[in-house]
Amino acid sequence: MKKDGLNGKIFKIGDLIVLAVFIIAAALAIYFMTKPTGSEVYIYKDGKLLEAVLLSVEKTVKIDEHITVKISGGAAYVLKSDCKGQDCVKAGKISKVGEMIVCLPNKVVIKIVGDGEVDYITG
């Protein structure tokens, strides 16, 4: 048995493994680069952007003494509000791009936004 021949074969298999790892790494890199980064919650007060919070975080945002917004489990909702109709509280959770909760008495708008790709998909 020739040692050189055996070594040559192992070397080729090694090349294939290196190539396969390279292809997987490249595919993963492309996957992560094109994957949507996730939606955000924009909270407006008096028509001005007060805070932008990622939907992926757990956060309670006290806008003022009248209204508190909660971001939890990939959705946003009005935790409590002292407005008369309580429509914003009744609106429940929003999580899809373009959805919003408006509290007119408190002049608060909570809006779900996505990155450019998500915007195009949902129109």
Ligand SMILES: [Zn+2]
């Ligand atoms: Zn309200």
